[in-house]
Amino acid sequence: MSGVRIKDLQSAKPLIEGYFDEMEFVVDLPQPDATIKMSGAELKEAVGIKKHIHPLEEVDGLPGELEKKFDKAGGMITGNLRVLGDGRMKNLRVDEYLEVPELKYNRITATGNEFWVTDAGVVDDAWEDDDDMYVVELKSKEGEVTINFQYKDILRGIFYTTDEDGNPTGFKTAYFEVTGIISETMFHCYLLNGITPQRFMTLARQGNKTNPARQGSIYLDGLHKFIRIIDKVTDDKIEQKNIKVQLGDLSEINHPVFGQLSGYGALLENAYICGRLVQRNPDTGEDWIVGAVAVQGEQVFRYNSDGICEPVTITLTAVEFGITSPETARTWQYKDGSLWVDIPNTQSLIFELSPNSEIWRERRTLTLRYLACGVYYDIITITKVYDGEDAYSVRILSTNGTNFINGDIGTFLQAAIFKGSRDITATLPDNAFNWFRVSDNPDGDIVWNELHQGAGSRIWIADPDVYRRATFECEIII
Template sequence: MGIGVQHKNVRKTALPRTGRTLDAVGGGGYPSAGSVPSTGGSSVVEGNFEIIEGEGISVDKQSAGSLIYKISHGNTSEGESTANEGTFVVKNVLVDTFGHVTGVESDDMGIIFDGKYLRKDKPDQTDYLLGLNGGATFGNYVGGFLGSGGIIDEKGYAELMGLTLREFLEVPELRFNRIDVISGETWNAIAFGLIESVDEVNRIVTLKLEEGELSGMHLSDFCRGIFHNLTDNATQPGKDSAGFDVTVGFSTSYFTPVEIIDNAHFKYELKPGTTVHPCAFMKFAVYGNPTDKSRQASAYSTRTYQRYLVGVDTWEITPKHVSMQFGDLSNLVINGQTLKKGSVYLNNVYFGGNVWNVPGLDSSFKGDDAYSVVLSTYSAVYNVADGIYNQVDVVTGDDTVVTGSEIVIASEFSVSTIIQATKGANALRYSTVTGEGKYTVTSEGKGCTYVITDGLVAVQEVTEDAATINLHVNCEGMAVYDLLFTIVRVRDGEDGTDYKYIYTRTVSASAPTTPGTKQEDDYVPAGWTDDPVGPTSALPYEWVSKRNKFRNVWGDFSTPALWAKYSFDGRPGTDGEDGRTTYQVYRRSASQPATPSGTWVPPSGWALDPPSGDAPLWMSKAIFNGNGTLYSSWSTPIRITGDTGSPGSTGPAVIFRKEYSGSKQYTGSPEHVEVVYTGSGSSRQYFMTKTTAGTFIGQYPGNDTAYWKKFQGQFENIATGLLFTEEANIAGWWFSDNRIESQNRNVIIDGNANTDPRIALGATFANRHNAPSRMYEDGSVFFSKGTIGGFNLTSNELNSNFTDQLGYSSNFRIRSNYDTAIQISNSYGDFAGFGLSTVQGENNSMLYLKSSRLITGVTQNPLFSPLRVDFNSNSPDGAVAIRVGKSSYSNDPKIWLNCTHVNGFGSNFRVESRYLGDSNEMERTVINAKLAPRDWLVSRGVISNPNWKTIYVDENTGI
């Protein structure tokens, strides 16, 4: 809209926002285009000037006689104030040149701050350098080896759980020193691992693996790890049970996977005899496997030597596992030879000026922990005509055998053997993974196929006449035993050649004509017989002819040959010269007797046979002609026996320790010596410890040393019909001085004539008198426990369990440490006890019988009673004879029978012998029935013919 404007010159000093006067204006006025007269107040503006339009202002210049300007602006009454909304704030206020507000600019405070500050309430980032001058912590930081979280301090030192670098790690030590220092061992193995965590309760290891990494662990791998624990670290150097060096200040763990759960998890068992578990952050290496030959090689180095291992099939490293070693060889002992000067050991050869043959060594143990592996049989003969399987009858304990057909056929392998492995007295069980109490088996077969199941080696097919199975039995990963099972395949032979002999006799010495043959088994030509009858003086010549039957065809008879000839009497021969005879005679004498004389045999005081006695035995001899005259006189008597000596001491028992090992302990004493061998094949030699050697280790056997003596004769094989020897060691049994003793010293058979046990089981020879099982020369035996014909023998007791006629579980026992020597009882509660001694038995009685059965029907035997006597005899003593002593003229009775209720209720019935002061001093036989009812209390309805008599009863004295 248009409005009139009255112009007023107003002059005002402007103030800036700071409140200070602007010096630039200086209070000067505003110039105009012409003079404007003013009459004070409002006036009409007249003059030649221009008014410039501004924002929101419009100017309309009119010239109608006078210059008129119309200035107008928009309606400002419709403006609205700006409200604060959320995090928005006023950024700019827009005004026109007249000071009118024409608009407001706002902005979001959150956006403004986000561009300048880092958030604390959610993830944030910046494109600029971020400085943490005081350091930073991460997670729930707890310092120390077992802490958590992480920290980087103001100096840049960090303590973190882990660090992953995808490219390079640059540190001064690596960039400038170029030296990698390790105090311990470095390994090159077929598999290794870094442990992330261990569950010792369930024995589960979790491996630390990178994405896509495979662990490479196999069952039964021998794993070894060294780690510093807070406790139980090694304090002394030396060797551990596996043959490795002990690292002081660290703990060594030996374990083996027994179940692979997945790529990163497996269950484990510890090496037998060890207690150190694997732990988190431990690195470990695989150095062997009992069955997988491809995992039995590794190499490792220490500060003093480098070693290469092969064929590691046991936990313990022995010299046979070392194929090469460089550096310090003092820890390597071969057949007692210590290679301590430090050199090179290669392929079982020690180079040091000389060449030594060092054959492989086998692990061996002794004492209660000795391993033993045997086969139930080491060879078998298989006839192809019999088949590889045997059919057997089906025997079950059930009433019915359910099958899928009408015929039940079972079979078993006819060619098999059983592996029997033990550790001391405990049997090891067959397993496919190594572990404590287990044995594993690897094998190679030739000429046959077979399976091994739970220790049974069963041959399924034999393809060669001589087949073999090599078995390698690994006991707990500690020792390996090689056994050989041989199979010989045979076939039934073809029928042999049949023969037929015929005989005939002739007068002359000319052979008869050869008879003809026929294809008849029993054919005998005319004039011949199939049994020789012998020549006579009339037919002095007997002839024989033979024919053969080959492949069921008879051949021709052979040309007759002389079989027998009759002998006619010959001419008498000339007498021969008389022969000479030598006679030896014997005599016992303390001193040399006089030389005998004469032709009488034996001379006086002498005998043809050695007489008995203890004195020395003397002998003289003479030669006689055939006519009884002396050809050579009696010789001067010579002594042929010595004086009787005192009994010698028992010789030492011999134990075979197999191949010598420089790490084993050996013993030589008057009671015990040991035998070993060195070398192999034709170069094998045997040595025995001397009785003066004592206990020693590391003394290599020699021909004659202070510790060993060599066997005089040594043979690889001996075949003989009769072997006579004073002492022998055969298959673990020692034969000496009329006794046989097992090498483990717990079975003795003694044939010497004395009072010692002839057979003793479970004790050494010295302690055979206390063996738990003993047999003596007089037939007496001693057993501490056992089973004899269904009776169990224990300490002071013989017992047997059975089921009685009514189906109750019963027990019979004879005991010597209780008053009741014989007892019979059952599960129902019946009891019989016999006290066969002067003391009282059960329930204060010599004989005690008890029955808890309540007979209410006929389901149980109605004739049952604890004591029943069936007597069919004319004996005047009757079925039961009871004799008691006199009452000694007192009122104290001698009770014959005493009948009461078990629970104490009801009547008491007794038969007694009692003296009541009668004039004849006789004792009365009294029936004492206490608590008998009065006659008027008796129910007469239960009696068929109540013919009542009064009976007087004294409750003290009876009837």
């Protein structure tokens, strides 16, 4: 076999790999002075083939081959480069996609300031179509399913801006509405804030204009330090009413009920708690349990034709949940116009009401309230009904329900008065209807009640009329 120079090693590689075991090698030994003839198989058995490293300049022909990989105008590798083993670089910049099975950054997983749990995708290409619409193509990989968006999805994407030298200068948030699906990876969209889709932009669905099942998402904000669950998002704006749960910094929320929030805490639309909920006073360090009360009992005294009343008395029972109030902190009250009047010697959980009690004051209806610790209360109304005489009854209806979340309040309250089964509301003048409000703002209640004397059978209730919670009643003068 003719000799092979090392600079031609690359072209002789197939020959060497195929016939190495049959090749013959002559090895000179200086001590002792001898010459050994060995086959390739004997040589591998004796010394093996170990990993070794040579500086590039010592390998004849290799630097020249690597130079061919570079575009000298831009210093770029124009072909494929495969490195087996470890490598170390001072800086690495990837202009397109970096695909790795695991990415470690000082052994900490970093996601940026916003992390969304929702449908997402990366823009591989985008271009303007007809009528100011844009076509977006998402990055896909063969053999993998691309999670695409759906019709009327509201998308948001972060676009990082750079200067002429490619240095980051800031970012912009873009919003799009999906107006048509082309394929599993392509869709039409409409710009909601004038910023166009950019290649490599990551898109996340934050809502949907028409589909309630796609109007919610979860995200973590590392810059503003909160975790938020949102729902009912139908456009590019996330309003306070869309926030169903927020944990962390609440200082950016101006709540219609609680006002401007501050500090760290939890804002929950609903809370279901087993056991006790204890609240601590930050000023005194005192703990108190958050609870509630409920009043139970009959609501009607019935008089027969002989004037005999049944039952003889009505027993009202107050039940406390999560609290155990001392007797000195309990009282029963009756409503007299807009005022609540204490009933003397009523510090028990049980109250006996007689139809002849002086607190009736010739009324046929009487509203009572159990109050514990000056905070927890429940209300009940008792009515006298006479046989042979049509009893008057009042119903208050709301055109838009009675429970409102996040301050989105707007409803008409309609008082209807019946004599027996006959509606006589239309026969009464407007000044016969006096409306009263009971809320957590007693001073405001006084003003509100004065403004709604003789207001008619129908009134409008909106956000300013409700402070945290409110009960509305209507007194009708016949």
